[in-house]
Amino acid sequence: MTKPIHVTSEIGKLDVVMLKRPGAEVENFTPEMMPRLLFDDIPYLPIAQKEHDNFADTLRENGVEVLYLEKLVVEALDAGGSELKASFLDQMLTESGYAAGVIHHVLEDYLLSMTTTDMVVKLMAGVRKNELDFVPQDLVSAAEEQNYPFFLDPMPNLYFTRDPAASIGDGLSINHMTFPARQRESLFMTTIIEHHPRFANQGLNVWRDRNQPGRIEGGDELVLSNTVIAIGVSERTSAQAIEDIARRLFEKQSGFEKVLAIRIPHNHAMMHLDTVFTMINHDQFTVHPGILGEGGQIDTWTITEDSSGDLRVDHQTDLKQVLKDALGLDDLDLIPTGGGDPIIADREQWNDGSNTLAIAPGVVVTYNRNYVSNQVLREHGLKVLEVLSSELSRGRGGPRCMSMPLVREDL
Numbered sequence: 001m002t003k004p005i006h007v008t009s010e011i012g013k014l015d016v017v018m019l020k021r022p023g024a025e026v027e028n029f030t031p032e033m034m035p036r037l038l039f040d041d042i043p044y045l046p047i048a049q050k051e052h053d054n055f056a057d058t059l060r061e062n063g064v065e066v067l068y069l070e071k072l073v074v075e076a077l078d079a080g081g082s083e084l085k086a087s088f089l090d091q092m093l094t095e096s097g098y099a100a101g102v103i104h105h106v107l108e109d110y111l112l113s114m115t116t117t118d119m120v121v122k123l124m125a126g127v128r129k130n131e132l133d134f135v136p137q138d139l140v141s142a143a144e145e146q147n148y149p150f151f152l153d154p155m156p157n158l159y160f161t162r163d164p165a166a167s168i169g170d171g172l173s174i175n176h177m178t179f180p181a182r183q184r185e186s187l188f189m190t191t192i193i194e195h196h197p198r199f200a201n202q203g204l205n206v207w208r209d210r211n212q213p214g215r216i217e218g219g220d221e222l223v224l225s226n227t228v229i230a231i232g233v234s235e236r237t238s239a240q241a242i243e244d245i246a247r248r249l250f251e252k253q254s255g256f257e258k259v260l261a262i263r264i265p266h267n268h269a270m271m272h273l274d275t276v277f278t279m280i281n282h283d284q285f286t287v288h289p290g291i292l293g294e295g296g297q298i299d300t301w302t303i304t305e306d307s308s309g310d311l312r313v314d315h316q317t318d319l320k321q322v323l324k325d326a327l328g329l330d331d332l333d334l335i336p337t338g339g340g341d342p343i344i345a346d347r348e349q350w351n352d353g354s355n356t357l358a359i360a361p362g363v364v365v366t367y368n369r370n371y372v373s374n375q376v377l378r379e380h381g382l383k384v385l386e387v388l389s390s391e392l393s394r395g396r397g398g399p400r401c402m403s404m405p406l407v408r409e410d411l
């Protein structure tokens, strides 16, 4: 029987995916908060929701079962009863900076008085100070945070379900996120995996959990085959975390034998490997030309296990050769974003032109605004399903970032 999480490639026919429809959290903040919340603009919510529904419909029309994060969290909490709801909230408040004290208790009373659905939606959307008939008197609140409008910040990046966790084989990594703006997000995944009837006690492997030191995010984790994973060394994922997950995958007999660490520039436009590089067919990839040096050079390290059980690390710089060796291919097609034109490539990469979601070998979902890259993909023989993108793209993520595959068919 297929496990509730089963992903042995980036391209096998997508059967089940988890999404998060953007909610109040994507507009519950001010321009001043944007850099800290990792947003470059504030989406217009009704349109963002329409666009997201268009994305979900496109997946459903192609035979994908779509699960929604909020619903899974609520079902998990309800399955665990009031004790779980209370301990989950306690953890969430602790991670939001209120481990104890008056504010902790006030927020606890406020949120526990809600239905589970309302509580979860509220936690995601954020809690403003003016919602409560309470003025905190502690020194931090009075002296430093008097004008700050929130008790609990919104979590606008939740619609990028790709990042807080990543499906790998019959399991997943539940991620220790880099920035405070996203760290609480992976607690939702832990709750689902431990308590949702569909996932709990199903023999799923948590290869690495959110408490491990060293940051890692799902946008950097690409399952290239049932034995090879590529992970970006990026703004969001550290070399330490990559060594750690490699060790665990090798030790726990996951079937994965090779981890390719690929170092990309550390900046906001390219925060994850999947913003510059995605697998779209057995032998085809998108790649943003801006990450490659002369002759297609980029630092990659192939990590394997040596005969004494230690990690072996081999450095190479020819991406094409590294991929051919790892995947046993004679040739492969690296398709440049924007067709390689430097202005178009940068512009379309900024709006996630390289961030494609493969739903079957050679079939990809992309943003319609990246019309040059989409045309190039078609010319390379791919089937391209375009989705609406004006507002969703403001969060700096595309179709791959907005989806967490749970089950794909084996190749």
Ligand SMILES: NC(=[NH2+])NCCC[C@H](N)C(=O)O
Pocket (backbone or CB within 6 Å): 037, 038, 039, 157, 160, 162, 163, 182, 218, 219, 220, 271, 272, 274, 275, 395, 396, 397, 398, 400, 401
């Ligand atoms: N897998 C991805 N590329 N995700 C994009 C995430 C974008 C989000 N605003 C962030 O900075 O975290």
